[in-house]
Amino acid sequence: MTIRVIIVDDQAMVRAGFAALLAAQPDIDVVGDAADGLQGIELSRRTRPDVVLMDVRMPGTDGLEAARQILAEAEAEAGAEVEPVADAEAGPGACHRPKVLMLTTFDVDDYVYEALRAGASGFLLKDAPPADLISAVRVVAGGEALLAPSVTRRLIEEFARQRPAPRRTPVPRPPELTPRETEVLGLIARGLSNQEIAGTLFLAEQTVKTHIGRVLAKLQLRDRAQAVIFAYESGLVTPGER
Structure with missing residues (x-):
C-alpha cells in the first residue's frame, strides 16, 4: 500500500x-x-x-x-x-x-x-x-x-532535568498488567531494546514483543513512546533510577 x-x-x-x-x-x-x-x-x-x-x-x-x-x-x-x-x-x-x-x-x-x-x-x-x-x-x-533506545535514554534525561524531585512512595503496578508485563514496561522506560529486555529477563525476543503488545493494548497506549511517558508520569519508574 x-x-x-x-x-x-x-x-x-x-x-x-x-x-x-x-x-x-x-x-x-x-x-x-x-x-x-x-x-x-x-x-x-x-x-x-x-x-x-x-x-x-x-x-x-x-x-x-x-x-x-x-x-x-x-x-x-x-x-x-x-x-x-x-x-x-x-x-x-x-x-x-x-x-x-x-x-x-x-x-x-x-x-x-x-x-x-x-x-x-x-x-x-x-x-x-x-x-x-x-x-x-x-x-x-x-x-x-x-523511539530508539538511545533516544529513549536521552528523553529520560530530559524528563529528569525538568522534574528532578524523586518519588518517595512506592507505586503499585497498574492493575491491568501482570507482574511480568509491569517488569517489561519498566525496562522499556529505562531505554532497553527488545533484545536487551529479552536478555535481562531470560525470555525469547518474540515473547518480549508479545508482552509489549499486551501492555500497549491494556493501557490503551499508541506505541512505545507513550509507554515510556506513562511509566514516568505514573511514578512506576523514577528519573535517575537504574
Whole structure:
C-alpha cells in the first residue's frame, strides 16, 4: 500500500529536499507540503495523509500545537459512530488517523517530550541520513514508534532535568498488567531494546514483543513512546533510577 505523506516545515528548501527524496520511493506518495502549523492542519484535513512530517519550531502555529490538533481531530473522528466520508483527494478511506513524526534540529528539543505526550509517534533529526528518513516514514506508517533506545535514554534525561524531585512512595503496578508485563514496561522506560529486555529477563525476543503488545493494548497506549511517558508520569519508574 502506498504511504501518503505531507511535509510541514517553514523552510522551503527542507520541504523540497524531503519531498524529492520521499517521492522517489515506489511506496511513498508526497501529497502536499505546508509552511506552518496552521497550513499543516488544513492540509492534513484535505489530503488525509498516513504520515505527517512536522517541524517542531515554526512561526505562528508551531509543530507541537499543530500535532495536537491533527491528532485530536483524528481521535474524535475515530470515536465518532458515523460512516467515514470519502475524500476526493484521498480516495474512499477509513477514518483519518495519521501518524505524526516530529522533525527537529536538536538531539532533544525542549518540545519533544510534549510532542510525544500529545501523541506523536517519534522524532527525527533533520540532518539524519536520507535512508533514516525513508525508514522512519515506513516505520511510523506501520504503527511503530520511532523511539530508539538511545533516544529513549536521552528523553529520560530530559524528563529528569525538568522534574528532578524523586518519588518517595512506592507505586503499585497498574492493575491491568501482570507482574511480568509491569517488569517489561519498566525496562522499556529505562531505554532497553527488545533484545536487551529479552536478555535481562531470560525470555525469547518474540515473547518480549508479545508482552509489549499486551501492555500497549491494556493501557490503551499508541506505541512505545507513550509507554515510556506513562511509566514516568505514573511514578512506576523514577528519573535517575537504574
